[in-house]
Amino acid sequence: MPTSMPRALANKVKDVLNYAAEQPAVDVDTRTNTVTPPPSYDYLDDEAKAEVAQKVADVEPRIADVLDEGDAVDDEVARAIAKASGLPGPVHTASSLEDLLGVSNDGPLAPGEVRNRGPVAGTDGKPGIPGIKAADLGEVITLPNGKKVAIFGDSYGKPQVGPPTDPTNTHYPSVAVPVTFDAKGRPHFGPPLTGPDGKNVLFPLPEEAKRAGANNALPAGSITIGKDTYMMVVGTNTNEGLNPKGGSWLVKVTNDPAGGWRPVDGSYRPWSPNADPGKGPIPPTQISGYQASDGKVYIAADAFDRSQGVTMYRVDPDQVWNRGQWEPYNGNNTWGPAGQPATTTITPPGQHWGELSFREVDGKPVLSGTNLNNDSTKIPTVEVHVGDNPTQVLNPDTSPKTVVMSNDPNAPNFVPAPYGGYILPGSTLDNLGIFGSQWYEPQGGPVHYDVQDIRANVKPG
Structure with missing residues (x-):
C-alpha cells in the first residue's frame, strides 16, 4: 500500500x-x-x-x-x-x-514517530496473559539467568477491576509473568509464575507494612546494575486506594519469582504523606535507575501517590540496596548528605509525576514516565525525555520530549486515562519499546485496564 x-x-x-x-x-x-x-x-x-x-x-x-x-x-x-x-x-x-x-506496525520508525501497536495484556490484550483478563504496568525485568518476566500490578481473573468484595474475581496483588519477544518485538506471555491473594505472592509484606495497615503490595520501579536488579515495593490497602500507607522497601530480584522476592533487610521506610504539615522533603516511594558509564548508579524518584515531581539520587553500585547511602541531588550540581531526602526536583515547579522508567539507551540517559501536569495544561501524558546527563534529563531547554500517550482527545497519540511508560529491554533511541497502561471506565461501558505496546523513535535530530 x-x-x-x-x-x-x-x-x-x-x-x-x-x-x-x-x-x-x-x-x-x-x-x-x-x-x-x-x-x-x-x-x-x-x-x-x-x-x-x-x-x-x-x-x-x-x-x-x-x-x-x-x-x-x-x-x-x-x-x-x-x-x-x-x-x-x-x-x-x-x-x-x-x-x-497509512500505519506500518513493524517497519522502521521515522524521526519523532510514535506507533501504538495496541493492547497486549489486560482487558483488551492480544495475545494476553493466560488466566488473567485485567492487568496494568508490566515492567519487564531481566532475571540473573537472562530470562525475562513482566511485573504487573493489581491484576484480575475477569476483564474488570475489583471490587475487592467480589470473591469471584480472582485478585493478584502483583504478578510475575514470563515474557518473550519475537523478531518484530511483539511480546508473548506465559502462565503467571506467582499466585493470587495469599498464594505464593510475589512480594511478601514485611511486618512493618502490616502494622501500618497494608494488605497489598505493588511494584514501584526498578534499578539495574549489570545482571542485578532491585525493585522498590510499596504497601497499600485494597480498601483505601493507592496511597502507600504501608511504606516502601527494596527487594533483590532472583531467578525464582514463584518463591517470592523478600524485603532487603534495613530497606523499609514508613510513608510520610505530603499532606502532613512540617514534613519537608520525604523519602521516595517510586523509583527507577541504572548504572551509568561513570560507574555511579543514578536513581530517578517520586511518590507512588503522584504527589511529587521527580528527584534524583546517586549511589555506588555495591550500595544500591542500602537506602542510607543514596546521595540526593539538590540542584546546581550539588549532592547532599547520603541518606537524606532530596530537597529539590529536576522537574519544573508544580509538576507531579507517576510511574518512572530511567535507563541508559545508546549511551544517553532516557527517562520515560507519567507526567500528571503536562506543562500548564494539567493533561496527563506518558512522555519520553532524552538527555546528555542524568540530572538534566528533564531540562526542557536541553532534553527533547516525545509524548507517546496523551489524555488530550485532540492529541496525535490520544489514549484515555494513560499512565505507565516502562522502557523495554533491547531498546534503541530510534526504536524505543515502551509498555504504557490505560485505566479507563466509560459510563455504561466496559473498563479498559490494559498494557499497550508502543514503539517510538526518540533519537535527537
Whole structure:
C-alpha cells in the first residue's frame, strides 16, 4: 500500500473504528480485519450478547466497503505509474485496515514517530496473559539467568477491576509473568509464575507494612546494575486506594519469582504523606535507575501517590540496596548528605509525576514516565525525555520530549486515562519499546485496564 494513501480514506477507517468502539463495543483487529466480541462477552446477559452480535454484523460490511475503496485507489495509483513510466504499474491490494491508515506496525520508525501497536495484556490484550483478563504496568525485568518476566500490578481473573468484595474475581496483588519477544518485538506471555491473594505472592509484606495497615503490595520501579536488579515495593490497602500507607522497601530480584522476592533487610521506610504539615522533603516511594558509564548508579524518584515531581539520587553500585547511602541531588550540581531526602526536583515547579522508567539507551540517559501536569495544561501524558546527563534529563531547554500517550482527545497519540511508560529491554533511541497502561471506565461501558505496546523513535535530530 503506498504511503500516499489519501487522508480521506484513512479518516473513513477511523470512523469505522470509532463506531466499533461505541457501545456496545466490539473489537477490531486492524491487521486481520476481523471483528470479535469484547473480552467481557461471556459475562454479559442474553440481551447484551444479542446487541453485541448485531454490532459485529454491522461493522463487518463497513470494513468490507472501506477495503474495496482502498483497492480502487490502488488501481488508480497503478494506472498512473504505468502511464508516467511506460512500464506496468505495481499491483497493490488493501490487505488490512492498518494499510489504509497509512500505519506500518513493524517497519522502521521515522524521526519523532510514535506507533501504538495496541493492547497486549489486560482487558483488551492480544495475545494476553493466560488466566488473567485485567492487568496494568508490566515492567519487564531481566532475571540473573537472562530470562525475562513482566511485573504487573493489581491484576484480575475477569476483564474488570475489583471490587475487592467480589470473591469471584480472582485478585493478584502483583504478578510475575514470563515474557518473550519475537523478531518484530511483539511480546508473548506465559502462565503467571506467582499466585493470587495469599498464594505464593510475589512480594511478601514485611511486618512493618502490616502494622501500618497494608494488605497489598505493588511494584514501584526498578534499578539495574549489570545482571542485578532491585525493585522498590510499596504497601497499600485494597480498601483505601493507592496511597502507600504501608511504606516502601527494596527487594533483590532472583531467578525464582514463584518463591517470592523478600524485603532487603534495613530497606523499609514508613510513608510520610505530603499532606502532613512540617514534613519537608520525604523519602521516595517510586523509583527507577541504572548504572551509568561513570560507574555511579543514578536513581530517578517520586511518590507512588503522584504527589511529587521527580528527584534524583546517586549511589555506588555495591550500595544500591542500602537506602542510607543514596546521595540526593539538590540542584546546581550539588549532592547532599547520603541518606537524606532530596530537597529539590529536576522537574519544573508544580509538576507531579507517576510511574518512572530511567535507563541508559545508546549511551544517553532516557527517562520515560507519567507526567500528571503536562506543562500548564494539567493533561496527563506518558512522555519520553532524552538527555546528555542524568540530572538534566528533564531540562526542557536541553532534553527533547516525545509524548507517546496523551489524555488530550485532540492529541496525535490520544489514549484515555494513560499512565505507565516502562522502557523495554533491547531498546534503541530510534526504536524505543515502551509498555504504557490505560485505566479507563466509560459510563455504561466496559473498563479498559490494559498494557499497550508502543514503539517510538526518540533519537535527537
